Amino acid sequence: MQRRFNVFSYKERYGLRLQRLTLDGGFACPNRDGTLGAGGCTFCDNAAFHPAYTHGKSIFKQIDAGIEFHQARGRKADGYLAYFQAYSNTYAPLSILKERYEEALSHPNIKGLVIGTRPDCVDSDKLEYLASLQTSGKIVEVEYGIESVYDESLQRVNRGHDFACTEKAVRDTAVRGLPVCGHIILGLPGETREMLLEEARVLNSLPLSSLKFHQLQIIKGTPMEREFTQKPENFLRMGPEEYVNLLADILERLRPDIAIGRIASSVPPAFTDSPWGLVKHDELMRRLERCLEDRETCQGQRMADCESEERFVVL
Numbered sequence: 001m002q003r004r005f006n007v008f009s010y011k012e013r014y015g016l017r018l019q020r021l022t023l024d025g026g027f028a029c030p031n032r033d034g035t036l037g038a039g040g041c042t043f044c045d046n047a048a049f050h051p052a053y054t055h056g057k058s059i060f061k062q063i064d065a066g067i068e069f070h071q072a073r074g075r076k077a078d079g080y081l082a083y084f085q086a087y088s089n090t091y092a093p094l095s096i097l098k099e100r101y102e103e104a105l106s107h108p109n110i111k112g113l114v115i116g117t118r119p120d121c122v123d124s125d126k127l128e129y130l131a132s133l134q135t136s137g138k139i140v141e142v143e144y145g146i147e148s149v150y151d152e153s154l155q156r157v158n159r160g161h162d163f164a165c166t167e168k169a170v171r172d173t174a175v176r177g178l179p180v181c182g183h184i185i186l187g188l189p190g191e192t193r194e195m196l197l198e199e200a201r202v203l204n205s206l207p208l209s210s211l212k213f214h215q216l217q218i219i220k221g222t223p224m225e226r227e228f229t230q231k232p233e234n235f236l237r238m239g240p241e242e243y244v245n246l247l248a249d250i251l252e253r254l255r256p257d258i259a260i261g262r263i264a265s266s267v268p269p270a271f272t273d274s275p276w277g278l279v280k281h282d283e284l285m286r287r288l289e290r291c292l293e294d295r296e297t298c299q300g301q302r303m304a305d306c307e308s309e310e311r312f313v314v315l
């Protein structure tokens with residue numbers, strides 16, 4: 001099918017319909033345990049992202065429960081990926097990482113790992129180990145919370161690392177042949193529309209294989225909520241229509257080979273007062289496709305505005 005943007009697909013990447021199972025590997029975060037800070041990133045409430053089936057279970061049992069959860073919803077899969085998502089999933093000595101990842105890989109339905117982490121929580125030993133798992137035939141993907149390419153934004157949200165750290169982690173990971181996905185938040189305080197378009201140019205310079213975009217969600221009780229209440233004018237607030245338009249502008253400037261894994265996310269309604277309500281991701285993807293169609297444009301179409309004449313390839 002001809003698409004106007006490069007939609008991430010496991011089927012295309014690995015020839016299999018794979019379902020991710022979100023797991024809690026019991027890892028901590030250096031921005032919460034006092035190593036870098038205790039308050040965490042100002043937008044973060046990790047509890048908002050934990051499915052109920054992960055609570056109080058071993059990794060193996062979480063996988064069983066996760067499979068049951070997806071099967072009960074009629075989702076068919078050729079296999080599953082253990083998605084270590086909660087907190088920073090490389091933030092432990094290598095021996096502990098091996099123990100937890102290998103518990104997941106010992107499950108007969110698990111084909112590989114997706115590791116979500118901070119860019120300051122990897123080193124060459126950990127990356128070499130992940131690359132060795134991939135060489136042994138497992139699927140291994142690394143996802144970094146990039147959030148922003150701007151140091152002033154990273155500082156403002158108390159991220160605890162700068163963009164140079166992200167750049168190094170992404171390059172060190174990709175050079176070992178591991179696919180790298182980056183998470184980007186659109187709408188952090190102080191960031192303008194122009195900055196977000198310029199961000200695409202910076203992202204194009206990184207060896208990323210995929211990206212996930214998230215609209216800034218103001219989670220109740222976070223420092224971000226307090227900042228928003230005090231100075232809403234510092235935030236680029238967008239309704240779904242405006243957001244889709246912004247995404248179209250960004251995708252037009254983004255390298256066509258970067259697959260788009262997500263364009264928005266949503267926490268359970270109890271965690272936010274967002275007027276968006278629960279985001280229907282598929283519907284938003286369709287709207288983005290339509291928006292690009294109406295413009296008669298596609299991903300990478302305006303890269304020349306940034307740096308290259310390369311054009312989108314039909315998927």
Ligand code: SF4
Nearest residue numbers: 029031040041044087
């Ligand atoms: S967003 Fe990630 S890095 Fe930041 S405080 Fe939360 S768990 Fe830690």
